[in-house]
Amino acid sequence: MNIGDVATLSGLPAKTIRYYEDIGLVRPPRGPNGYRRFRESDLHKLNFLGRARSLGFSIEECRGLLALYEDEGRASADVKRIARDHLREIDRKIDELAEMRRTLGELVEACSGDHRPNCPILTDLARMPKPRC
Amino acid sequence: MNIGDVATLSGLPAKTIRYYEDIGLVRPPRGPNGYRRFRESDLHKLNFLGRARSLGFSIEECRGLLALYEDEGRASADVKRIARDHLREIDRKIDELAEMRRTLGELVEACSGDHRPNCPILTDLARMPKPRC
DNA sequence: ATGGGCGTTCCAGCAACTGGAAGGTCAAGC
DNA sequence: GCTTGACCTTCCAGTTGCTGGAACGCCCAT
Structure with missing residues (x-):
């Protein structure tokens, strides 16, 4: 999926998604053309972030929550x-x-x-x- | 009055008062040593700003309110x-x-x-x- | 003359994006 | 095959309302 697709699906602006990559909240791999290629798991994280942000969690709180979300032993x-x-x-x-x-x-x-x-x-x-x- | 005096009296940090001058909310004259010399009217404005900000008005709203405050024909x-x-x-x-x-x-x-x-x-x-x- | 406590300026940074410029890529239509 | 337009990329600047710090000047007391 390209950034536009996950933007539509997650409801987040593409700009915001790039920003989240910048600050290390998501790490989509890149295709040979340099485009970000989002996996299902990246989309899940973006949904997670969108929802957490909408509940007012700060970016740093989101980072912590996301780490717990990914940690099976939490x-x-x-x-x-x-x-x-x-x-x-x-x-x-x-x-x-x-x-x-x-x-x-x-x-x-x-x-x-x-x-x-x-x-x-x-x-x-x-x-x-x-x-x- | 120097900036420290009005800072104490208004309850605003000196930094904030300088910032308010920067954006044109107050215009204290300067003494020969380059220090800002605040008049009573400047102190009134700073009190006004502090109170308006504490009620959640934005800086631009404060600017509008301050203009009305000063306008006898409002x-x-x-x-x-x-x-x-x-x-x-x-x-x-x-x-x-x-x-x-x-x-x-x-x-x-x-x-x-x-x-x-x-x-x-x-x-x-x-x-x-x-x-x- | 020296020390501390004021004052000054300017520069950088915070949160969490958002906008825009300048350019690369891709798929469709002619 | 070439163009058009929609997409993608990076980077830089701006938003709001301050706040911190550096580097310097001024003033008063000892």
Whole structure:
């Protein structure tokens, strides 16, 4: 399979697949014309990467997961630890965004949104920062 | 005030403040020794930027908000529109993260996390992608 | 005059791609 | 057999928002 084929099948852009090769996540052999020739196993890895990335795992986490995926002697505990750490990170981000959402939601509510200059959003933004706790 | 002073007062690193000058968000004048001399108004802008960034506004959104902040003839509707757009973006991100959290949470629950190689997390990751809808 | 603690500039790098230029290859149609 | 167009290749630059470091200048106290 050429890169275009695996791009279609995996849903990843060809550019991204080349990038993944660059950083050593996949290593497709080359044909005599210099084209990358992807095997089924390469396609599996690309699917794996696409899915892992879509769940928010970083490239380095993906590298670790991929190594475990390929390691028949792995312990599922190792996989679970990576996933649980990532889950905590997701929770942290959700909390952070929820806090922004709360604050900003209040401000938007309070703003009349008319032709006049007076605006509680700007008033809030111009606040002094709390001296660090 | 020197950069160290406004860094302390605004809570922003000096590096960041120099960067903000680089991209034209603040324009402190220079003293005869070449040092940046920050006025009260510069400090206000830096506070504004720090707060806006902490609410997740992009640099370009901050530039727009700052322009409105400085424009006595602004319409609060313009401010509100920027804020509302950003709010929608936050909601989108929260939804995205929540969906990740849901999926990953289930997988982590389902994984025994022991010394055996069998792992539902890896099984899920290795899934074929849905052909694009 | 010397030391430390400021300040300055510029250059490089992070993540994870994405775009574009310049060129090589392949299969189909005439 | 030649052209056309779709594919493939590499490499370089840019994105966002900083952050680190090198190498240097300035200022104040001892």
